[in-house]
Amino acid sequence: MTPLLAVRDLRVTFGADEVVHGIDFSIAPGEKLALVGESGSGKTVSALSLLGLVQNARVSGSARFAADAAQPPRELLQLPERELLALRGREIAMIFQEPMTALNPLYTVGDQIAEVLQLKDGLTAREAWDGAVEALRATGIPQPEQRAGAYPHQLSGGQRQRAMIAMALCGRPRLLLADEPTTALDVTLRGQILDLLAQVQQHNGMSLLLITHDLNLVRKFADRVAVMENGYLVEQGTVAEIFSNPRHPYTRKLIDSRPARDVAERGPQGEPVMQAKAMEVSYPMALPGFKGWFRRGKFTAVKNAAFQVLAGRTLGVVGESGSGKSTLALAALGLIPHQGELEVVGRRWGPDAASNKAIRRLVQVVFQDPFSSLSPRMTVEEIVGEGLLVHEPALDAAARRQRVLQALADVGLAETQFPNLLNRYPHEFSGGQRQRLAIARALIVGPQLLILDEPTSALDVTIQKQVLKLLQRLQREKDLSYLLITHDVDVIRAMAHDVVVMKDGEILEAGPVHQVLDAPHHGYTRTLVAAAG
Template sequence: MTAPLLDVQGLRVAFGGKEVVHGIDFHIGAGEKLALVGESGSGKTVTALSLLRLVQNAQVQGAARFAGAAGGERDLLALSEHALRGIRGKEIAMIFQEPMTALNALYSVGDQIAEVLELHEGLSKRDAQAAAVQLLADTGITEPERRARAFPHQLSGGQRQRAMIAMALACKPRLLLADEPTTALDVTVRAQILDLLSALQQKHGMAVLLITHDLNLVRRFADRVAVMESGHIVEQGPVGGVFGAPQHAYTRRLIDSRPTRDVVPPPTTDAPPVLAAQGLRVTYPVPRPGIAGWFRSGAFVAVQGADFRIAPGETLGVVGESGSGKSTLALATLGLLRHDGALEVGGQRWGAGSTQDRTLRRTMQVVFQDPFSSLSPRMTVEQIVGEGLTVHSPELDRAARRERVLAALADVGLGEAQFPALLDRYPHEFSGGQRQRLAIARALIVDPSLLVLDEPTSALDVTIQKQVLGLLQRLQRERGLSYLLITHDIEVIAAMAHRVIVMKDGAILEHGPVEQVLEAPEHPYTRKLVAATVAG
């Protein structure tokens, strides 16, 4: 057996004396693809960053022997900072999770790629710029000359990730560390980036250490997998063997964490729809080019005349990629955006006047994508969850309000037995899944009939996602709630929705029962979304 390209032995990482990675061992062969899998906080990203000593204030022990291009093994953890600079970017490169924060906003994409080539390859400025354009072309970016002159904010998420890949591959590294390279991308773009990485990996013969929590991505991409839990590698081996016959309980839990469908058909009733929209249209003013823009602005149509209805106890899913108009549709439905067309809530016109709208607003609440940013860090749990009661039930005294808050928290699985002094805690004292439960409790406390769920699980790990979806399914059965579910995840739609709308560029392309739309999609775009999910 040939010596591995990278051999990690007894890696320990600690912060302020507290150990977060506990003596792990793994290796990567030349040209091999190893996936390091685990939930947030498992230590997988810290492990990858520690190999290049990119974690500030970390105490790192152990050995990471790397077989460089010049021959001979070097222990990355024992090298000087000067020696490591010659390896970073040249022999070992990294793709970070969020390219918008990893790329420098003050420099064009082409300049940032060229800088790597000038530093490590000694190319002249002109040659480095030409090579940067070619690298962008190799990653499939259209109009690479123009994109090279663009700044990061002028590119889409997929284009920024391709630029990051171009920068990482500029010096043809022997090992690529890819930290959640597709997490922030739409499902079709995710598939494109994965195919691109596979093609470039085969072309250059480099090894890849893939950091991810997405098991579908691992199945499609990796040769071997190492599963991390709480700083320990609990299981590793070939992907087929580990996923086909997992030995550790944590691995089995990850594999079983795909969303499962547990919904009942909505009740048959003569009651008016909880929400009805006809010709819903949202436009934004945009500047017009030339002299004409001095006198009149143009218009960007974000939602193009949407028609839909949501019955009591029904979930309507709205699926589409970023920029499709689905979140704009949700905000307009909530009355938070100016719109044209007709909206009715419970048979009454939405937007008729402030008094009627306030009464109707109680029946329609929202749960946002990121609970950390949607919950005030300065308010306690009691203040956050009970806030709606001060508006819609001002007659309640403090004791009655506290009783309602505790009941809402119990409904979402949070109690003082589990969290002592629960009502006096702040959002930062909870995990992501627990914060999302707080957000759901805040919405439920005013007894709504409709919840608008805007990507309610996309910021959560797979096991927590399954728990939150199970909670929403239970609440729908017990309370008869209706949901307007906004997501880009086909698996979440399949688990939750009764009917589904497919949106692209502000238009509804397909609409129907979820089984019909997902199992026999009629529109090419829907088929593309479903195929990307199955392939992933």
């Protein structure tokens, strides 16, 4: 069978640096090929170069696209911009990784889909709008007429991704390039988007190139796999071949990167480090209609929550976006007001910063995205040592520097590995190294409890495993307690002793992690576990 797309000796060069080194792959009609690798492996640049979407790059090699069996294949890399413009969205479409940045915030999603239909099919404005609504309906968005009139920020993550898929598919392409289409989504939404793509692919006879680092996703979805490392394609084959008998060490490393459990299986003992009873968090909101003129309503984000974090143990809080888990973490940090009881090491958050200073030393936080949580204008020494200026102001500069070096050594960062380490800035480190800096900043003041808000969701699988191993080691060595916020069931299995499952602000199920995840009672918990498997 003639391949729909045959790529040979593809090379991409920026200036003097070649970032994609002569890769070969092909996609048959109706086939799903997964291009797998970590950040920086070259997989996204390879896909974008096929459509002439990489700026300031030299692209060489061959990419022959045979959309019409009656016509000879076209050489994509030699097409003029006018022909590429006609081909994009019509014969080859692309779904980008982050819909919030790919969609225009100033236009409704219906307008953006309708624009594609007007440009590609020459429809009138009315016909294009009706087509946009039908495209949204085909992706399973509820109330597509209303959703078409919504702006991107008014939709959930899953709905935004469906809108992106609707826009990509309205041109009925022969080939769809999907760049990490589920990375920013919760586990159940991931399954829904993959099911949707599979249904559309089968219905339209479309081929699909899936760009991802998630091997669990690849195992469920793809027909064949091509593995990239540092711009080289190191291995390819069927899903069964690659997962049962990987030949390249890098492929084996990716497959073995699923989080592993290595925690001290200690039983409950001592007083809780944190406990809550009947805790509630509400936000004021406007009421619809004339009622909003006279009074305000409220939205309850966390309802009647009860939990406890025991000494030396990890409590995992798992749920989808909008479940209330991050709101619960903010209340636990004393950053937003709450009702009900919440105690941290036997104390309660007060109304002002001065009364809370002693508690702040005992409770520290590690955020989801280390790049945005670390100041780009501060050096490593300033970032890690900042807490000491607040909680131990009597320390002189030499003693503070020694404490900073020790905290960095605790998380695996040393001057021998990074010359001039203390004077470096966050942008000079990788994502995993930046997360280690964030952990060192939290540890330096000697906390008893760390609140971990999705600490590995922004990291590649191999880096995620390294950070989880670091957190496990630190818990054993320093007898730390963790409140772990995540939507990743695999991370909960690896890290948690106890778990609570949240949905729509309520705790649906709670208990020891093996009991809850291996024999879930609630249907929602069963759905989460099944989607992760």
